[in-house]
Amino acid sequence: MGLDTPRETPHERLGAFLADDLAAVNALIRERMASRHAPRIPQVTAHLVEAGGKRLRPMLTLAAARLCGYDGTHHVHLAATVEFIHTATLLHDDVVDESDKRRGRPTANLLWDNKSSVLVGDYLFARSFQLMVETGSLRVLDILADASATLAEGEVLQLTAARDLATDEGIYLQVVRGKTAALFAAATEVGGVIARAAPAQIAALRSYGDALGIAFQIVDDLLDYGGAADALGKNVGDDFRERKLTLPVIKAVARATPEERAFWARTIEKGDQGAGDLEEALRLLARHGALEATRADALGWAAAARAALGALPDHPLRDMLDDLASYVVERIN
Amino acid sequence: MGLDTPRETPHERLGAFLADDLAAVNALIRERMASRHAPRIPQVTAHLVEAGGKRLRPMLTLAAARLCGYDGTHHVHLAATVEFIHTATLLHDDVVDESDKRRGRPTANLLWDNKSSVLVGDYLFARSFQLMVETGSLRVLDILADASATLAEGEVLQLTAARDLATDEGIYLQVVRGKTAALFAAATEVGGVIARAAPAQIAALRSYGDALGIAFQIVDDLLDYGGAADALGKNVGDDFRERKLTLPVIKAVARATPEERAFWARTIEKGDQGAGDLEEALRLLARHGALEATRADALGWAAAARAALGALPDHPLRDMLDDLASYVVERIN
Numbered sequence: 001m002g003l004d005t006p007r008e009t010p011h012e013r014l015g016a017f018l019a020d021d022l023a024a025v026n027a028l029i030r031e032r033m034a035s036r037h038a039p040r041i042p043q044v045t046a047h048l049v050e051a052g053g054k055r056l057r058p059m060l061t062l063a064a065a066r067l068c069g070y071d072g073t074h075h076v077h078l079a080a081t082v083e084f085i086h087t088a089t090l091l092h093d094d095v096v097d098e099s100d101k102r103r104g105r106p107t108a109n110l111l112w113d114n115k116s117s118v119l120v121g122d123y124l125f126a127r128s129f130q131l132m133v134e135t136g137s138l139r140v141l142d143i144l145a146d147a148s149a150t151l152a153e154g155e156v157l158q159l160t161a162a163r164d165l166a167t168d169e170g171i172y173l174q175v176v177r178g179k180t181a182a183l184f185a186a187a188t189e190v191g192g193v194i195a196r197a198a199p200a201q202i203a204a205l206r207s208y209g210d211a212l213g214i215a216f217q218i219v220d221d222l223l224d225y226g227g228a229a230d231a232l233g234k235n236v237g238d239d240f241r242e243r244k245l246t247l248p249v250i251k252a253v254a255r256a257t258p259e260e261r262a263f264w265a266r267t268i269e270k271g272d273q274g275a276g277d278l279e280e281a282l283r284l285l286a287r288h289g290a291l292e293a294t295r296a297d298a299l300g301w302a303a304a305a306r307a308a309l310g311a312l313p314d315h316p317l318r319d320m321l322d323d324l325a326s327y328v329v330e331r332i333n
Numbered sequence: 334m335g336l337d338t339p340r341e342t343p344h345e346r347l348g349a350f351l352a353d354d355l356a357a358v359n360a361l362i363r364e365r366m367a368s369r370h371a372p373r374i375p376q377v378t379a380h381l382v383e384a385g386g387k388r389l390r391p392m393l394t395l396a397a398a399r400l401c402g403y404d405g406t407h408h409v410h411l412a413a414t415v416e417f418i419h420t421a422t423l424l425h426d427d428v429v430d431e432s433d434k435r436r437g438r439p440t441a442n443l444l445w446d447n448k449s450s451v452l453v454g455d456y457l458f459a460r461s462f463q464l465m466v467e468t469g470s471l472r473v474l475d476i477l478a479d480a481s482a483t484l485a486e487g488e489v490l491q492l493t494a495a496r497d498l499a500t501d502e503g504i505y506l507q508v509v510r511g512k513t514a515a516l517f518a519a520a521t522e523v524g525g526v527i528a529r530a531a532p533a534q535i536a537a538l539r540s541y542g543d544a545l546g547i548a549f550q551i552v553d554d555l556l557d558y559g560g561a562a563d564a565l566g567k568n569v570g571d572d573f574r575e576r577k578l579t580l581p582v583i584k585a586v587a588r589a590t591p592e593e594r595a596f597w598a599r600t601i602e603k604g605d606q607g608a609g610d611l612e613e614a615l616r617l618l619a620r621h622g623a624l625e626a627t628r629a630d631a632l633g634w635a636a637a638a639r640a641a642l643g644a645l646p647d648h649p650l651r652d653m654l655d656d657l658a659s660y661v662v663e664r665i666n
Contacts, residue, residue: 037507038489092455096448115429118451119488122425125455126481129462133474141466141474148459155452156371174370 010323014059017317021062021076022055028080032127044108044120048087057082057187060212060321064191064205067317074135074194081144082187084128089151089183091121096155140190147186154178163243163269165253165261172250173214181213204311208321211305215328218298221246222332225285237278243268247297249281251290260284295332302329343656347392350650354395354409355388361413365460377441377453381420390415390520393545393654397524397538400650407468407527414477415520417461422484422516424454429488473523480519487511496576496602498586498594505583506547514546537644541654544638549661551631554579556664558618570611576601580630582614584623593617628665635662 008016015022029049035041058079065075094107095117109117125148132144158175161167188209192202224239225248239246245253245268253264263280266272285291305325312318341349348355362382368374391412398408426432427440428450442450458481465477491508494500521542525535557572558581572579578586578601586597596613599605618624638658645651 035486035489037504038486038493040489040493041486092451096451114447115492116489118425118429119485119492122458123482123485123489125458126478126485129478130475130482133471133478136471138466138469138471142463145459145463145466149456149463152452152456152459153368153371153374156368156373156449156456159448159452160371160373171370 010320010327011054011056011059014063014317014320014324015055017320018059018062018066021066021079022059024073024076025055025058025062025079025083028076028131029083032080032084032131033124035123038123040112040116041120041123044091044112044116045087045124047105047108048090049083055083057086057183060184060187060209061191063317063321064188064209065195066191067312067315067321068192068195068197068201068205069313070191070195072194074137075191077131077135078140078190078194079187081128081131082183082190084124084131085144085148085151086183088121088124088128089155091117091124093155096159135194137194139193143186143190143193147182150178150182152178154182162245163271164245165264165269167245167250168254169247169250172245172247176214176217177210180217181210184213184216185209200311201313204308207308208305208325211301211308212325212328215298215301215305215325218247218294218301219329219332222248222291222294222298225282225291226332237281240267240278240281241273243271248285248290248294251293252285252288255288255290256284298329298332302326343653343660344387344389344392347396347650347653347657348388350653351392351395351399354399354412355392357406357409358388358391358395358412358416361409361464362416365413365417365464366457368456373445373449374453374456377424377445377449378420378457380438380441381423382416388416390419390516393517393520393542394524396650396654397521397542398528399524400645400648400654401525401528401530401534401538402646403524403528405527407470408524410464410468411473411523411527412520414461414464415516415523417457417464418477418481418484419516421454421457421461422488424450424457426488429492468527470527472526476519476523476526480515483511483515485511487515495578496604497578498597498602500578500583501587502580502583505578505580509547509550510543513550514543517546517549518542533644534646537641540641541638541658544634544641545658545661548631548634548638548658551580551627551634552662552665555581555624555627555631558615558624559665570614573600573611573614574606576604581618581623581627584626585618585621588621588623589617631662631665635659 033042033045033049061079061082062075065078091108094109095114098109107117108120128144132141154175155178157171157178161171161175185206186209189202189206192205197205221239224246225236240249249264249268253261256264263277263284267277267281302325306322309318309322309325366375366378366382394412394415395408398411424441427442428447432440432442440450441453461477465474487508488511490504490511494504494508518539519542522535522539525538530538554572557579558569573582582597582601586594589597596610596617600610600614635658639655642651642655642658
């Protein structure tokens with residue numbers, strides 16, 4: 001299906017196909033992260049933006065716009081916007097999670113301080129806002145404003161829901177849409193909007209981004225219990241130790257006996273964990289088929305993402321987006 | 334000059350004149366700070382928004398719009414936008430400053446946690462963005478995006494400049510514009526823009542807000558050394574103890590002998606402070622007339638604010654804005 005050698009990932013093929021656009025995005029990001037007055041801003045930003053991030057979200061915007069025949073330059077602004085919003089979120093997340101590592105490197109809050117991470121995040125959010133205003137499209141502004149609100153709401157919801165056994169799959173989905181899928185969906189949708197694509201195509205792009213983002217996050221949560229967590233730079237059971245109620249545990253809690261529920265209440269809600277608890281958690285997940293059910297959900301969302309592409313024109317980029325959806329769940333297949 | 338009894342402050346007279354508009358702003362704020370999914374959001378927001386804040390910034394927007402003859406409803410959206418941006422900034426400021434009190438009450442970061450303050454701040458910023466998009470005015474969006482970037486840049490600049498003796502009056506002014514004046518200027522300017530006022534009037538409104546914000550901040554910094562700090566809920570010398578390089582000290586440093594410079598380097602840059610140092614600082618400020626010179630600057634900015642109003646139509650609100658500029662510097666006059 002791919003245009004290139006089968007060894008390349010869909011992500012690499014997208015990067016090759018969109019190389020000129022991506023170069024323009026990177027130039028714009030470098031230009032806009034500068035600050036005449038506050039050198040701390042480009043220092044902190046460069047640490048994250050130039051740290052070999054995958055540029056997945058800006059690539060989605062570029063691909064959506066090109067796939068719909070766009071030949072202007074505003075997709076570059078929107079791709080940079082989306083990357084700035086993402087970077088601002090990472091800076092604030094690392095403060096909230098008190099993280100000391102991201103992508104195997106020390107976090108900005110560790111290298112500088114929480115203050116810098118909070119304020120530089122605010123700066124990047126404001127800069128993203130300036131970039132999108134430059135496109136002159138109120139519809140694009142509306143979509144990105146809504147995505148920003150969903151994103152922040154999801155983060156707050158996660159604060160209160162993460163350690164509460166009453167959190168069900170519906171709340172989990174809201175959190176995941178906030179954390180990941182809202183920005184994916186906005187990234188693809190604004191690509192279609194700026195290209196003045198037909199309403200059905202714009203809706204399809206949005207559905208693709210939403211489903212891809214959800215699949216992406218479920219795979220992350222599954223791998224945390226699934227043994228392949230190394231690939232994420234995490235250890236098996238990190239989420240359990242951090243008392244994060246992710247989809248596998250939510251499914252196991254829903255099917256728990258009273259004794260099992262007491263186990264989850266002690267380890268997740270109260271945070272009272274000892275030797276052998278992770279093993280017991282894995283045993284309970286297996287007993288109720290929670291990992292298998294989570295895996296099926298991820299595959300279902302990836303399939304939904306691919307199905308949405310059916311409404312879009314035949315184009316090499318469409319094939320790459322199709323491959324990307326398969327690739328996201330490949331690690332659990 | 335006032336319409337009412339002389340006992341009322343200009344701020345109270347503005348509030349009375351704009352009572353219906355302010356009620357609409359408060360209703361909109363309450364509606365938009367709600368979150369169906371994350372009850373933590375309205376809790377944290379209400380703590381700040383309903384805590385008897387002066388609503389000064391939204392009042393500036395409402396006054397500017399009405400003064401220019403606006404009779405629509407979008408000025409209410411813009412006033413709520415400005416208050417949300419201000420509230421988001423306060424939440425993040427208290428995290429950055431590690432504050433435990435604001436307006437005499439415990440801060441949100443103390444009552445809940447830093448995480449909630451960071452994320453609810455992000456949420457309010459996103460909500461402010463949605464509100465302004467609803468006005469459908471790209472020019473308004475442009476002004477508020479620029480103000481947001483200036484604001485965040487000023488905060489970052491303050492991080493690095495506050496304890497650096499190389500900080501001069503030019504840098505101080507940038508920080509003050511970021512902290513205070515950028516949002517004041519945007520608040521008045523968007524009021525004029527939404528009312529489709531003439532370009533010269535819009536420029537005058539912007540100048541008024543900018544100069545008023547600068548005067549406001551300089552008065553704050555002066556009172557910290559000036560004995561009337563009680564009125565601010567602060568103690569004399571708080572800024573000195575927190576090693577904040579504000580305008581009075583910047584002026585004293587500029588005129589310092591080598592020995593005096595060593596004193597400032599030790600107390601502000603190194604933070605090595607002991608008994609008698611505050612008294613010595615006050616003595617040095619007096620010796621170089623730094624408090625008098627700072628006072629003259631504040632009066633100059635208040636005069637500039639009043640002068641800008643000359644370009645605006647004759648209107649009771651114009652008189653109140655004039656009085657407001659006088660009132661801001663009254664405590665130091």
